[in-house]
Structures are given as C-alpha cells and as structure tokens.
Amino acid sequence: MILYSIIPMETVFENMEQVEKQELKEIAVGHATMLIEQTGPFEGKIVRLISPDPQDYLKEQYAPGQKIQFQPEWLA
C-alpha cells in the first residue's frame, strides 16, 4: 500500500500495534453475507455487506453501522 496523503505517516499509523482485533461474525441474510460485530445474543452492528445484488448496497437497513437482528446457529 502506498499512502498519498497530507497527513504524516506517523500520525496515520500511530497506535497501529495496539489496535485490538475486531471480533467479526459472518451471518447470511437472504442471498447476502454480512460481517457483523456482535452487540447482543441476537443483535449485531453491520461492518460489511457482501452481496451479489448491487441494489442491496443502496438499502438503508443494510448500510454499515446499522443494527441487525439475527438468529444464532444454536436456535436454527
């Protein structure tokens, strides 16, 4: 990766070592896959959407940062 920015590299990468790994969980919603950060037993925050249908990316409820409810595997 080459950074082309007016912000000095030291500032951008400060605390890079201390960043804790985000625990992400993969869930399936219809034909889409979502990477979520679990916030409760049945609830999570969308981090990334992976979908073969581009229109899914325009859906407000699928946007990153939105809360989503899902059914955990042990109940399925």
Place this chain on the structure above:
Amino acid sequence: MSNQQFSDFLNRPPFANTAVNSKESQPQSPTNDQEPAASPPSEAPAQEDPKKKLLDSITQLGQTNVPQLESNIYCMTIIGQVEGHIQLPPQNKTTKYEHLIPQLVAAEQNSKIEGVLVILNTVGGDVEAGLAIAEMVSSLSKPVVTLVLGGGHSIGVPIAVAGSYSFIAETATMTIHPIRLTGLVIGVPQTFEYLDKMQDRVVSFIARHSKVSEEKFRELMTRTGELTRDIGTNVIGVDAVKYGLIDEVGGLGSALKKLNELIKERKGEESVLQ
C-alpha cells in the same frame, strides 16, 4: 419457563415468522385456547385507515416515519482518509473503498438514479483505492458532479476531477504534492522508479480528466516555497479553477443545478436516439 411463556418469547421480533417459531407454535395451537388472543389477527391492519395506523405507531413506538422522498440523485460523500487494503487505526476517519465501489455499481444499474453527486472532504489516502474510486466515477454512464468542500488533497485530486463536471467551494483547498518516499509495499521502502510510475498513474489520470496539462500539474507538484519544508502547492478555490483543475467555483446549490442540467441533457439525447 412454561410452554406459554416460551411460545410468547418466540413470537417476539427476532423469532417472529422464523422456522423455529412455525415449527413450535403450530402443534400447540389446537390444545391452547389462549393462543389466538396472543397473536394479532393478520387481516385487520389492511382494513384499518392510515390515520389510525399512524396513531398506533406513535403510541407504540413513540415515533413515526418521515415520508420518504424518492430522489433521482445519489449522493456519495468521501471524507477523511481513503482506506485501501490496510485497516487504519481508529484515530483516522476513513472512507472505505469496498463500501463505495458496490454503491457506484448499484447507482449505475438502478434505473431510478439519474445522476450522482460526490462530495469530497478528504486528506488523501491509499493510491490504489483512490484511483479505483476515481476510475469507477469517471466510467459511470450517468452524469456525475463532484464538489470539493474543505479539502480535496493528494489522492482526493483525481477523485475530484473524475466526474462529468467539478465544483470547488471558494474556501476549499487542494494540496498537490509528490507521492512521498515513505510509501511501503509489503514493508519495503520503494525504489524511486516504482514511486515515479505510481506518480505517473495519478498525474496522467488528472491530466486526462481535467483541463490542466501534465506539465503544468508537475510544475505545481514540484514547486518550492509554497509549502513549508516540502515541495508542492496548496491550491485554493479560485486558483484551482484558474489552473484548469476544477471547472467552477461554487457550492451545493450550483452543483445540484448543474447536475440537474446534465440529467436533462442526457434525457434529451436519449429521446433523440429513440
């Protein structure tokens, strides 16, 4: 937990209409007389008048939905660092390219969207991610108007010039400077030739998509005495237009007006073709 309690639990949001719910609740209903009271009648809401429905939603949830206006313009904002293959530490505000690219695909494909407005206030970022966004924007068949507010620095410059027409706010700035020698690829400091090639990709893209010539851009990029302890130029609003980098000085109103004009023009062309 009694059977009744359990089936009530399953009827609440995360499980309502799920496979578990239907499996568990169906065999119970003949034996349990209270069941129909617990689940709302399915036909009723269709017959209710909209006013009552609205009141119900206010009393139940304390809020109501604002009527959604269908817009024919898709707005995209690019703020902070343009983030590429490496996730940056949390003190950086970033725009992730993997979020923007599918949105652009959807905007191109969706028949309701007639134009795209890109608002930039970025400090730069990953070269490849920035160029990927710029290429996507420039290859869109629908009109795209870009607006630089605050700043459109470094890799923000190719994105700013990628649209069909570009605006810059009077007070907004763009810093034009060379890609620095601190760039890393797999942790190895790059050779001068590699960086030079990288620089060429950025410069030629800008020259192809704006009125500034490659020579002029390189001159601005390597100018001394403008930035402290560094080479390059800080181009402010009117100057960006003077150098031919940006088409016009203006704000949101003029950007939307131009976009609507371009949409109308495109519609006119299409009807002529048919």
